[in-house]
Amino acid sequence: MVSTSRTLTLAAAGAVLLAAGACTPQATPAPLPSGSATCTKESLPTRTPGKLTIATDEPAYQPWFVDDKPDNGEGFESAVAYAVAEKLGYARDEVVWTRVRFDSAIAPGPKEFDFDINQFSITDERKQAVDFSAPYYLVRQTIIALKSSKIAGKTALADLKDAKLGAQVGTTSYQAITDVIKPTVEPQVYNSNDDAKKALQNGQLDGLVVDLPTAFYITAAEIDDAVIVGQLPQVGTPEAFGLLLDKDSPLTGCVSGAVGQLSADGVLKQLEQQWLAQVAGAPELT
Template identity: 90%
Template sequence: MVSTPRTLTLATAGTVLLAVTACTPQAEPAPMPTVSAACAKESLPTQTPGKLTIATDEPAYQPWFVDDKPDSGEGFESAVAYAVAEKLGYARDDVTWTRVRFDAAIAPGPKNFDFDINQFSITEERKQAVDFSAPYYLVRQSVIALKSSKIAGRTSLADLRDAKLGAQVGTTSYQAITALVQPTAEPQVYNSNDDAKKALQNGQIDGLVVDLPTAFYITGAEIDDAVIVGQLPQVGTPEAFGLLLDKDSPLTGCVSTAVGQLATDGVLKQLEQQWLAQVAGAPELT
């Protein structure tokens, strides 16, 4: 999934969301962000007037979505998407879902959605082609392997240098391999996490790099004999997921404000605890 893939100590997205500052004649504390009149539903230039079109990949994986049904409201990203829609004034019936492949969504060019939620890590390179909202989740990358793999039980990046690793194309999972692990063998690239998981099961790669929540789901529910080798270290700016929008979208500011409100209100933390509570405690690769 898409992994898109992701590095840092897990924390709530609210810790890095935009702060709003202001001054008043009485020097009162700055007010929390609110949706302005310009961000009211009737003022938003969405793909379809009065409707909000949200995209994600196909298939959409757990724990981000449940049973590949984005419109169910179940799974962390489905729940976040509906929470953002509600902040913008859209009822559940006003939301339309569409499917867009991960690599197509991050590519330059017009979009057929208002925003896409699909574990998109916010990077400066991607900002050249698309817009991002304020972050809604902080994430770490991790390595999974079969229990029989030669890298199962290894504890350091140096221990992984001789491994054949793989990741989904266009993801920060792949970037984490090349930047952090720096294996001697060229990393393998796959069109989807489904393809990558098959390669792992077939012994074509020693390990697969995915974001940590996805790693817990794969090892806990999809591949019985797979284990999490460990989390990759945080380097530089914490990696965060953001909602993806068209470059210079008139919706970006309003969507970011909605995400910021959800962080301030504690909604993002509640959703994280509900859907991603299992991701604590994975070993660290040093």
């Protein structure tokens, strides 16, 4: 069955995800209370004592960040990152930002950050190489197209079978093309969303798959003649974004606990309403 638009609060939905994860391979690490003795700033083994190093990609797009400046606290993910830092005891001037490409962050190997926030969907495959926190956002994959595209106005997945679609490399957007849409035409992969958007504008693609908030931003502010075709159906466990950490990081439990507290306190919902309020109402593809 195709799920309808999200009606659960993020706190409730996050709780459902965590409860379901306890008996499935999607389980996130059991969170530690971020207020416990083991989760105080003084006891956390961060890369730099007394500092919290947070990574994201470059450029960092709206509505997740504003003006490509992660340190300004504006945009949903910037605000979430500072809220997590505060829960862990770090003041704003104790947060250090660094830039790491999306595909480098999810690759195996030691990390140059304490956690990365960059719309990383939690997947079993990725958890072989990295850790994730509890979910901070439930996400839907969405197709956008130019108004002149042959798929503009389509309402069914079957109408997309012969479409030339594209997405950024290493993303669940690309996986949604191959696993959900399953087009007969080989999908195109791009190093960044900027490259993918250029391909769409140049007529090299019939449609581009991105997450829902990004779809709203692209169609509202970046490409004048682009429209949202529709949201793809959820398959299996709802897709969720998590903070990414080094594999078996000693910080994972505390970071996950901080996210859980922000969810329970309603902070994540407030930030979602502040920065992502425009994402409701996109049509469903059946």
